[in-house]
Amino acid sequence: MPPGINIPQPRCPSPTYSQGSSSGNSAASSSINSTVSDETWYSDGLVVVVIGASGDLAKKKTYPSLFKLFHNNLLPADTIIWGFARSKKTHESLRSQIKPYLLTCCNDENSVDNFLLKCFYHCGRSYGDLDAFADLTGEIRHHEESLPAKLNHNRLFYLAIPPNVFNEASIAIKKNAMADHGWTRIIIEKPFGRDLESCLELSSLLSKHFDEHHLYRIDHYLGKEMVQNLLMFRFGNSWLEWLWNRNAVQCVLIEFKEPFGTEGRGGYFDQYGIIRDVIQNHLLQILTLLAMEPPVEIEGPDAGDYIRDAKVQVLKSIPAIRKADCLLGQYEGYTSDPTIEDKSTNCPTFAAIRCFVNTPRWHNVPFIFTAGKALDEKKVNIRVQFKEAPAAASLVGAKCAHNELVMSLQPKEAIYMKTNIKSPGFSSVPVQSTMSMNYHNLFDMNDASNGSDAYTRLILDVLRGKNGSFVRDDELKRSWEIFTPLLNKIESKNVKPEIYRYGSSGPHKLNTFIKERGGYVENDDLDEAFDMRNGLKSAL
Secondary structure, three states, X not given: OOOOOOOOOOOOOOOOOOOXXXXXXXXXXXXXXXXXXXXXXXXXXXXXXXXXXXXXXHHHHXXXXXXXHHHOOOOOOOOEEEEEEOOOOOHHHHHHHHHHHHHOOOOXXXXXXXXXXXXXXXXXXXXXXXXXXXXXXXXXXXXXXXOOOOOOEEEEEXXXXXXXXXXXXXXXXXXXXXXXXXXXXXXXXXXXXXXHHHHHHHHHHHHHHOOHHHEEEEOHHHHOHHHHHHHHHHHOOHHHHHHOOOOOEEEEEEEEEOOOOOOOOHHHHOOOHHHHHHHHHHHHHHHHHHHOXXXXXXXXXXXXXXXXXXXXXXXXOOOOOOHHHEXXXXXXXXXXXXXXXXXXXXOOOEEEEEEEOOOOOOOOOEEEEEEEOOEOOOEEXXXXXXXXXXXXXXXXXXOOOOOEEEEEEEOOOEEEEEEEEEOOOOXXXXXXEEEEEEHHHHOOOOOOOOOOOHHHHHHHHHHHOOOOOOEOHHHHHHHHHHHHHXXXXXXXXXXXXXXXXXXXXXXXXXXXXXXXXXXXXXXXHHHHHHHHHOOOOOOO
């Protein structure tokens, strides 16, 4: 191979490309491999560029996810991966930096080493360094020209960088690095702004350089197994459609709980708070999938736009959140985080929010978000509580508990329905039991074809051009329209959150808020028993 292009200071050695393929994983020889291998992009050339390659996100998420695709033969054989950042690194120092993170997800060191031979590094003075991008593109083009049998050469850019440098990186990509013969796709990480104004500004900057089909705004919650399953569960089961409306549903709760605080990230978190960090994006996206009307199709070449059209219709039906429909909390000791400069901050680490979806299906059904840090366990649940069985107390002589459909997203995926049965023996007192499906009992979630993580699944979707699990610009705009008035009021009035104990279930007023605002009737004993029996209760 001819010598590589000379790269100006800071200098990085030119690469020698490995043309070998992954050692593979026989367990992953599944239907997905067969499907992918028949798709056009899989026989094309592919170069991935990780911008921000020296950062935590790239080390902990991006490179491990790319490695999992490689390890399971889900990348084209001649794929190479360039890292780009401002740090002065060599190819070898980058490989040494990311190798420990790759070994945590695979004990096959030979496969890890083969993957690392495909990883290279280029440094620039800034993320918008036009000369550095021109030199990097020269290296990419040199690699592409070495594969003349490939009809197309595609380029994927992963922006693992803060939003304040999106614009300069976008300019450099647009001017110097777009694919000559093939597609160019750009993965963008949240936060997508911190309010409506900054969202519109960011969208305007990106739209100057790229069309919407180039952009994949990644929200890793949309790649979680149970979230990916929501559309199939909803529209693939005829019995559910009869129950999925205001006539049967009393309320819907979407719960997010973390058992740790900011852990040294307080300086970042204090600029955003729990509503921006979790509710406005992750949990709102889940709500749209729960409440949407059936799209035209959920699989097929146009499915992505059909799904996102249906989600936007839900968002347009949600009025802006009122302060009266919000409960805020902050865990005790939050300001002890040394990275938080304002020790009198009222930044919420917990929020409970009620909203409504004003459609005929969901008219007057409360949807409640709860999200918080430093709570008593790690859990993300969806709870659909149904109305009380009509005249049940008269028929059986005792009150029957509400039926409830619970979908556990983490720590382990499961679905269960709370149902009423008679107690065994001579008694006829109603007791509540569960009909359940535990993913980890039904499937081998260690099998790569079943247990891929959210980032890996979503990156593969980008390569395949499947955009249904990515946030479109009109979705993003409408989501900020829903939350920005509330956020402005909280911050302009400097609303003081209720202090709650670290490791507790949240603010003291939470149960009252959920009961009075959502009409939710608790039955925690059954939840606790089910969680313990099925391994859904996380250890603190």
